[in-house]
Amino acid sequence: xxxxxxxxxxxxxxxxxxxxxxxxxxxxxxxxxxxxxxxxxxxxxxxxxxxxxxxxxxxxxxxxxxxxxxxxxxxxxxxxxxxxxxx
Numbered sequence: 877x878x879x880x881x882x883x884x885x886x887x888x889x890x891x892x893x894x895x896x897x898x899x900x901x902x903x904x905x906x907x908x909x910x911x912x913x914x915x916x917x918x919x920x921x922x923x924x925x926x927x928x929x930x931x932x933x934x935x936x937x938x939x940x941x942x943x944x945x946x947x948x949x950x951x952x953x954x955x956x957x958x959x960x961x962x963x
Contacts, residue, residue: 882924886917905948911941 889910896907915938922930946952 880921880924882917882921886914886921889914889917905945908941908944908948911937912945915941 893907893910893914896903896910915934918934919931919938922928922934943952943954943957947954
């Protein structure tokens with residue numbers, strides 16, 4: 877069974893995002909944007925193959941990815957989020 881272009885986009889953009897974050901070279905925003913493309917691709921794939929667990933996982937990843945993007949552009953201070961929920 878061929879996985880299709882959505883799964884290929886999903887894993888390639890996930891790897892790209894991971895590399896951009898791991899480089900710690902001020903490219904976090906681009907890493908999170910790559911993750912967002914990956915999330916969308918995996919959501920499409922999970923719907924196509926009817927995998928509820930994969931869908932739920934990637935919907936959760938969309939939330940953390942958006943948080944990462946907002947943090948990277950300076951709209952959210954992660955310490956404030958942690959303090960709000962855990963202190």
